[in-house]
Amino acid sequence: MSGASTVSASEAHKLVWEGAIPLLIHLHDSEVTTLPPPPPALVLAPRLGYLPLLISQLKPYFSSTLPPGVDTLWFEYKGLPLKWYIPTGVLFDLLCAEPERPWNLTVHFRGYPSNLLLPCEGEDSVKWSFINSLKEAAYVINGNCKNVMNMSQPDQVELWRSVLNGNLESYQRVSSKLKLVTLEDEYTENINAVPTASQENSGEGDAAAQVKSGRIPVRLYVWTLTEDFDDLESAPQIDNWDKVSYINRPVEIHKEDGKYFSLHDAIKTLLPEYFPASSFGNLGDASTNLSVADEGENTCDPDSSSLPLENAEIKLVRIQGIEPCLEIPFSWVVNNLMNPEYFLHICICLKVSEANAVQ
Amino acid sequence: MSAAHSPTSLTKVVVHLRATGDAPILKQSKFKIAGTDKFAKVIDFLRRQLHRETLFVYVNSAFSPNPDELIIDLHTNFGFDGKLVVNYACSMAWG
Numbered sequence: 001m002s003g004a005s006t007v008s009a010s011e012a013h014k015l016v017w018e019g020a021i022p023l024l025i026h027l028h029d030s031e032v033t034t035l036p037p038p039p040p041a042l043v044l045a046p047r048l049g050y051l052p053l054l055i056s057q058l059k060p061y062f063s064s065t066l067p068p069g070v071d072t073l074w075f076e077y078k079g080l081p082l083k084w085y086i087p088t089g090v091l092f093d094l095l096c097a098e099p100e101r102p103w104n105l106t107v108h109f110r111g112y113p114s115n116l117l118l119p120c121e122g123e124d125s126v127k128w129s130f131i132n133s134l135k136e137a138a139y140v141i142n143g144n145c146k147n148v149m150n151m152s153q154p155d156q157v158e159l160w161r162s163v164l165n166g167n168l169e170s171y172q173r174v175s176s177k178l179k180l181v182t183l184e185d186e187y188t189e190n191i192n193a194v195p196t197a198s199q200e201n202s203g204e205g206d207a208a209a210q211v212k213s214g215r216i217p218v219r220l221y222v223w224t225l226t227e228d229f230d231d232l233e234s235a236p237q238i239d240n241w242d243k244v245s246y247i248n249r250p251v252e253i254h255k256e257d258g259k260y261f262s263l264h265d266a267i268k269t270l271l272p273e274y275f276p277a278s279s280f281g282n283l284g285d286a287s288t289n290l291s292v293a294d295e296g297e298n299t300c301d302p303d304s305s306s307l308p309l310e311n312a313e314i315k316l317v318r319i320q321g322i323e324p325c326l327e328i329p330f331s332w333v334v335n336n337l338m339n340p341e342y343f344l345h346i347c348i349c350l351k352v353s354e355a356n357a358v359q
Numbered sequence: 360m361s362a363a364h365s366p367t368s369l370t371k372v373v374v375h376l377r378a379t380g381d382a383p384i385l386k387q388s389k390f391k392i393a394g395t396d397k398f399a400k401v402i403d404f405l406r407r408q409l410h411r412e413t414l415f416v417y418v419n420s421a422f423s424p425n426p427d428e429l430i431i432d433l434h435t436n437f438g439f440d441g442k443l444v445v446n447y448a449c450s451m452a453w454g
Contacts, residue, residue, distance in 0.1 A: 249432060
């Protein structure tokens, strides 16, 4: 078992790919035209999948009761329309502070809220979103997305199918051809496609792309609290997408001698506006250094951004439904908890002062 | 890349709109847009200016960002020479 072409799935990969959310899906009252109303559908939705892809499973449950019209599928949770491009597992991790099993969702087949949700024309839209996210990730990692653009048509089809069907082996077979290497990992037993020295020198022009760049594509979903709550169940529900900051920033891993780069380090690097007191040397800019030096005094121009003077308190970090210990090596997180489009999706809840709350 | 940029800052970003293929060229192609705006704003602007519903909009001729992504993030991650290059086409240019 050696070389970039032989890839073994670690236990964690398998668990992540098999991860699923049990959903109890109720048809919205306004779309029930028969009595008795149809019972809700119980569906197991893959974490790595997307809600619109469930249409083929859901339609049979509700087709006989739907009013006439064209299907425009959308979902809501406690009145909040769900963004379809966010993987199902991430939606669950974000919106259910206290995990609800099964997760009760309402489905609509009519009346798409175009003012609130991006248009979605079924599987094609989801695939387009997925492939573009993959290109974006490739661009972050390699500085270009040639490898994705140069994929053969059969490979692209197989890649998408493997995501649709949750087929990890098939996915790894195709995705390893992309040679999207993020970083080496000393903490996972079976290392994914880490090139050996001889492979790095064996030359086609793309050999350079195999060198570990250390730039990790991340999508952050940040929401803030201003008060402490005994448990997350009593924390305010996210009832509006304005309350969530959707932040796309890559992490560059900085290794200091003798210290590994932890998940906590990664979060502080990703959110300098919430962790101004963190010392990452040249990563802070002049204004943050200034505000730290002036203890307790807000020297910022009231019209401009009000950078907090204290670090925010991390209340919750969720990745693939797991709340990892913050000291976990970030490289392990990257190599095991990434989504198939090479993005790491992280849900973070922070406690901040009133002035720094999100919206 | 990792300089602190607060979500509440008034940073404006320069966006350079470039026509691809047979898409019409805009009279004015460079704009300043708030970093806190979403990419959707650029897409909507192009749709209105070109009077077309169907448009394919890309960054650096490479990929189509999600419309909910923030301009500031796109600029930080993919900008060149202080601007964000956005390409638009009437048909799918890079599929």
